[in-house]
Amino acid sequence: MLQTPSRLFPDMSSRSVCTLRAALRLFNEKGYFSTSVHEIVAEAGVSVGFAYHHFSDKKGMAQALFGHLLAGMGDLLDAIEHEYETAQDRCSAVIRMLFDLTENEPDAMGFIIHARHREFLPAEKSICSTDAFVRMRRFVAEGIERGEIEPMDGVVAGAMVYGSAIRMVCLRLDGLVPEPLHTYFDSLWQRTWASVQAGQSARVG
Amino acid sequence: MLQTPSRLFPDMSSRSVCTLRAALRLFNEKGYFSTSVHEIVAEAGVSVGFAYHHFSDKKGMAQALFGHLLAGMGDLLDAIEHEYETAQDRCSAVIRMLFDLTENEPDAMGFIIHARHREFLPAEKSICSTDAFVRMRRFVAEGIERGEIEPMDGVVAGAMVYGSAIRMVCLRLDGLVPEPLHTYFDSLWQRTWASVQAGQSARVG
DNA sequence: GTCTATATACTGATAGAC
DNA sequence: GTCTATCAGTATATAGAC
Incomplete structure (x- = not known):
C-alpha cells in the first residue's frame, strides 16, 4: 500500500488505483499467469472481496x-500534438516521451511494449x-504529406x-543498456531523422 | 500429425519433432499458459505418456x-558469416534472413521475437x-572496428x-503489414545503411 | 461496501498395465 | 517405450456474514 504517486498513477489514495499498480508491478x-489475485491483493493491501x-x-x-495506461499515453500525445507543429518536432518528442517513460515507469512501459496481451486479453486489439x-x-x-519526409x-x-528507438527501449528494459536512454537520444535521433528527411537522402550506388 | 517439413523442422517423421511443432503453433x-499439454498432444497426435x-x-x-529454434538461427548465422565478408553484406543478409523466416515460419519467428520467455523459462536468458x-x-x-560504419x-x-527491420517483423506478425516483407527490403535497407555508413553522414544543423 | 472462508474446475504430472 | 486412467495441487470466483 506504500506507493509513491507518478505521472501515470497520480492518485495513490484510491485503493483501486493501488490495486492496479500492484497488479502492474x-x-x-x-x-500475468504466474501472478495470483491473492498476491495482487496482498501487495496492494486490500482483500479479495474488494478486488472482485x-x-x-x-x-x-x-x-x-x-x-489506464493507453489513456495516459493518449494524454501525452495530445500534449505533444498541441505543443509542436512539424513532424520532426513531434516525432522527436514522441521518442523522448518513450525514453522518459522507460526510465521513470519501467513497469508501465514493459506492460505496454512487450506484454502479449492477446494471451490474456483476446478481445483487445x-x-x-x-x-x-x-x-x-x-x-x-x-x-510525408507536407514534404518534410521523403515519399516512401x-x-x-x-x-x-x-x-x-523502440529497440533501445526493449534492450533497456531487458537490462542490456547501461546508461539512461536520454544519453543516447541525440546520436540516435540525428541519424534517424537524416535517414528519412526530404532532400537529404544520401543515395548510394 | 499431418505437418509439412520446413527449414527449421526438416524431420517431421519424428514424433517428438511433431510434438514440438504442435507446441510451437x-x-x-x-x-504458453493458455495451452494445456492435453491440447498439445492432441494436435501432435501423440499420447500424454509419450510427451512426458x-x-x-x-x-x-x-x-x-x-x-531448437536458436540453434537453427545459429546455423543460419554461420552460413551468413561464412558467405559474406563485410558488415554491410552480413547485416543485410541477417535482415533478409529475418524477413524470410517471418514469412515462411511465422510461428517460429513469433516465438523467438515476442514470447516473454522469462514468464515460463525464468532460468533462460x-x-x-x-x-x-x-x-x-x-x-x-x-x-565499426573496420571503419565501414561510423564510430558510435x-x-x-x-x-x-x-x-x-525488427519493427517491420513485429508489425507483419501482428497483421499490420499488407505485403510480404521482401517487398520493403530495398527501401528499408538503403536508408538504414546510409544512416550508419562511414563517410556518408548527412549532418544536419 | 468490505471481509473471510469455501467450492469448483482445471491442469500438470504420475502410476501402473501392456 | 507407449498408453489410459487417475491423483493432487492450485487458483479463480463466489457465498454469505458483518
Whole structure:
C-alpha cells in the first residue's frame, strides 16, 4: 500500500488505483499467469472481496490497467500534438516521451511494449493497432504529406522513424543498456531523422 | 500429425519433432499458459505418456523448442558469416534472413521475437542476450572496428541497423503489414545503411 | 461496501498395465 | 517405450456474514 504517486498513477489514495499498480508491478515481474489475485491483493493491501467488487475478474484488472495506461499515453500525445507543429518536432518528442517513460515507469512501459496481451486479453486489439500507436504513425504520415519526409511507403517510414528507438527501449528494459536512454537520444535521433528527411537522402550506388 | 517439413523442422517423421511443432503453433496462437499439454498432444497426435517420456515436463518442451529454434538461427548465422565478408553484406543478409523466416515460419519467428520467455523459462536468458542476437550485434561492432560504419556507441549502432527491420517483423506478425516483407527490403535497407555508413553522414544543423 | 472462508474446475504430472 | 486412467495441487470466483 506504500506507493509513491507518478505521472501515470497520480492518485495513490484510491485503493483501486493501488490495486492496479500492484497488479502492474507483479504482471511485469512474473507475468500475468504466474501472478495470483491473492498476491495482487496482498501487495496492494486490500482483500479479495474488494478486488472482485471493483473489477469483474482478473482479466478485468488487466483490461482496466491496459486502458489506464493507453489513456495516459493518449494524454501525452495530445500534449505533444498541441505543443509542436512539424513532424520532426513531434516525432522527436514522441521518442523522448518513450525514453522518459522507460526510465521513470519501467513497469508501465514493459506492460505496454512487450506484454502479449492477446494471451490474456483476446478481445483487445494488438498493441500496435492501438489508438496511441496509430497516432504516432500518423505524425509520420503527415510529415510525408507536407514534404518534410521523403515519399516512401508508410509502413517503412514508421519503422524507420520509431524502430531503432523502440529497440533501445526493449534492450533497456531487458537490462542490456547501461546508461539512461536520454544519453543516447541525440546520436540516435540525428541519424534517424537524416535517414528519412526530404532532400537529404544520401543515395548510394 | 499431418505437418509439412520446413527449414527449421526438416524431420517431421519424428514424433517428438511433431510434438514440438504442435507446441510451437499453440504457444504462438494462445500463449504458453493458455495451452494445456492435453491440447498439445492432441494436435501432435501423440499420447500424454509419450510427451512426458520424451520431455521432462511442459517447461521442458518450451526449453527444447527454444533451444531448437536458436540453434537453427545459429546455423543460419554461420552460413551468413561464412558467405559474406563485410558488415554491410552480413547485416543485410541477417535482415533478409529475418524477413524470410517471418514469412515462411511465422510461428517460429513469433516465438523467438515476442514470447516473454522469462514468464515460463525464468532460468533462460532474455532473448536479446542470446548467442544469436549477440552475434548479430557483433557483425555491427566489427563494422565499426573496420571503419565501414561510423564510430558510435555500440548499442545505438545495433539499434540503428536492426531496429527498423525488427519493427517491420513485429508489425507483419501482428497483421499490420499488407505485403510480404521482401517487398520493403530495398527501401528499408538503403536508408538504414546510409544512416550508419562511414563517410556518408548527412549532418544536419 | 468490505471481509473471510469455501467450492469448483482445471491442469500438470504420475502410476501402473501392456 | 507407449498408453489410459487417475491423483493432487492450485487458483479463480463466489457465498454469505458483518
